[in-house]
Amino acid sequence: MTRTHAFDLAAYASVVNARFELRMRELLPREAPPRLLEAMRYSLEGGGKRFRPLLFVATLDSLGKEGLCYLDVGVAMEMAHTYSLIHDDLPAMDDDDYRRGRPTNHKVFGEAMAILAGDALLTEAFRILAELPLRHADFPPALALELVSGFAHALGAEGMVKGQVLDLEGEGKELPLEGVEEIHRHKTGAFLRYAVWAAVRIARPPREAEDALSRYAERLGLLFQVQDDILDAVGDAATLGKTPGKDAAQRKATYVTILGLEEAQRLRDRILKEAVEALAPLGEDAFRLEALARFVAARDR
Amino acid sequence: MTRTHAFDLAAYASVVNARFELRMRELLPREAPPRLLEAMRYSLEGGGKRFRPLLFVATLDSLGKEGLCYLDVGVAMEMAHTYSLIHDDLPAMDDDDYRRGRPTNHKVFGEAMAILAGDALLTEAFRILAELPLRHADFPPALALELVSGFAHALGAEGMVKGQVLDLEGEGKELPLEGVEEIHRHKTGAFLRYAVWAAVRIARPPREAEDALSRYAERLGLLFQVQDDILDAVGDAATLGKTPGKDAAQRKATYVTILGLEEAQRLRDRILKEAVEALAPLGEDAFRLEALARFVAARDR
Numbered sequence: 001m002t003r004t005h006a007f008d009l010a011a012y013a014s015v016v017n018a019r020f021e022l023r024m025r026e027l028l029p030r031e032a033p034p035r036l037l038e039a040m041r042y043s044l045e046g047g048g049k050r051f052r053p054l055l056f057v058a059t060l061d062s063l064g065k066e067g068l069c070y071l072d073v074g075v076a077m078e079m080a081h082t083y084s085l086i087h088d089d090l091p092a093m094d095d096d097d098y099r100r101g102r103p104t105n106h107k108v109f110g111e112a113m114a115i116l117a118g119d120a121l122l123t124e125a126f127r128i129l130a131e132l133p134l135r136h137a138d139f140p141p142a143l144a145l146e147l148v149s150g151f152a153h154a155l156g157a158e159g160m161v162k163g164q165v166l167d168l169e170g171e172g173k174e175l176p177l178e179g180v181e182e183i184h185r186h187k188t189g190a191f192l193r194y195a196v197w198a199a200v201r202i203a204r205p206p207r208e209a210e211d212a213l214s215r216y217a218e219r220l221g222l223l224f225q226v227q228d229d230i231l232d233a234v235g236d237a238a239t240l241g242k243t244p245g246k247d248a249a250q251r252k253a254t255y256v257t258i259l260g261l262e263e264a265q266r267l268r269d270r271i272l273k274e275a276v277e278a279l280a281p282l283g284e285d286a287f288r289l290e291a292l293a294r295f296v297a298a299r300d301r
Numbered sequence: 302m303t304r305t306h307a308f309d310l311a312a313y314a315s316v317v318n319a320r321f322e323l324r325m326r327e328l329l330p331r332e333a334p335p336r337l338l339e340a341m342r343y344s345l346e347g348g349g350k351r352f353r354p355l356l357f358v359a360t361l362d363s364l365g366k367e368g369l370c371y372l373d374v375g376v377a378m379e380m381a382h383t384y385s386l387i388h389d390d391l392p393a394m395d396d397d398d399y400r401r402g403r404p405t406n407h408k409v410f411g412e413a414m415a416i417l418a419g420d421a422l423l424t425e426a427f428r429i430l431a432e433l434p435l436r437h438a439d440f441p442p443a444l445a446l447e448l449v450s451g452f453a454h455a456l457g458a459e460g461m462v463k464g465q466v467l468d469l470e471g472e473g474k475e476l477p478l479e480g481v482e483e484i485h486r487h488k489t490g491a492f493l494r495y496a497v498w499a500a501v502r503i504a505r506p507p508r509e510a511e512d513a514l515s516r517y518a519e520r521l522g523l524l525f526q527v528q529d530d531i532l533d534a535v536g537d538a539a540t541l542g543k544t545p546g547k548d549a550a551q552r553k554a555t556y557v558t559i560l561g562l563e564e565a566q567r568l569r570d571r572i573l574k575e576a577v578e579a580l581a582p583l584g585e586d587a588f589r590l591e592a593l594a595r596f597v598a599a600r601d602r
Contacts, residue, residue, distance in 0.1 A: 030459075031459040149435075
């Protein structure tokens, strides 16, 4: 994959993100009470990496479909991701005061409004997916319905919420590595896999490419988490926008607390290699996804 | 509408409810963590009136469609209704310790699990709607998508969540009657209107019947709330399963605190009359819906 070296991921991401921000604003619910909308936007526009929409668009582009034409799906993903962060930060959950260098939603708007802003973001995300055929004349209703159903699976009691429950139940326990992986395969992995899967359902590539992307998405989710744990151990507070060292302080089982830092870094490098190798069947077209995986492994926030 | 007198609503409801309970259990997410599933079922199976599914089924039956064939939509409604109750009862929201005569979800499972159980119920409700064509071979995907989109509108930032935000913002304020109505038109009305609307979308009656049902649903939502406020003023704790007098104690603006008890009762009777009159274009077929409205106006819990 020689093109990777010539591909400027940052420039690509900034184009996607600029279009994304505009589209997201267009899709906000207009008749929402002003304070609710403010709370939703506070967290939506709080400097997130927009990683899920970017992964989705990059997958479509790699499959020869114009990813920017399907940004609405990315907006739905980012809204649902933001809902999960707002609820996760609540005092009854992780009790975080800061996120991305700013006070968390409930610190600014109060707990009740934060709960409702999260509820609204999740619901509006479903609305946006369900309205795809209204906004895109050629979008088949059956495909939109498939995206809704997959979304619910990725986010619900067998997906992301399951991961959060496992995480909750694992607190203060000595989890084995498999336990930590089980948490993250659901808590973050299911959603990242959905981003790739949704692009695959839209582009309908040959089976070989579909299988390759499914393996890639699975490794990418793992990579994401291992690097998260590494950053919590060695990251810089100002860059991270949150306080590192929290996992160790809370005696939370992570890749670093179980394997040690060096072994976790070796694992990360091995998973990155596997993610890139998984892309082989896509040939040169996979350069964006390869760059994304390298970015995930090297990111400092 | 002479048949009303011969129609046994309680017997009808018990048939619908018996089938409903079975179907609901079949549609629960099988791979959910046991404790999460337990929390979801605790509130789902906690003796709710199943009013939304019943209204939906009765509307279909009135339009000549077999309502029981579409129970999945009712299950989705009841799951979403239950999510809203769990989140509404949280300490940061209404801070209720009892619901339907039992400790509220967070009192039994803790706040974190209650938040997640609510999140999961909302998400699974969308899954069930999106999977209608998977479970019913003749269910058009475009219709399922329409039900998903309407559901999100009824529940989201312009629907139920909007009502909850208005309610939150109205606390401790002297609201005029229009303010109280605005809250309830969103907080409970949007969802009840959805139950009737969903049946209409499935049965596709002539325009005249559709308009009649839309007027009926609007009056029914109002009727529901006025009677709720009356019950809070004069209801019996053991029958209600919660403590009456809470509105007055919290100095909450209700139909009773604004109008006084007698005027509120007169308003209720007038709205009931309007609801029944709205059904006229449906002729004799509307007897179930008329009985439902009379039940709502006369209920003691």
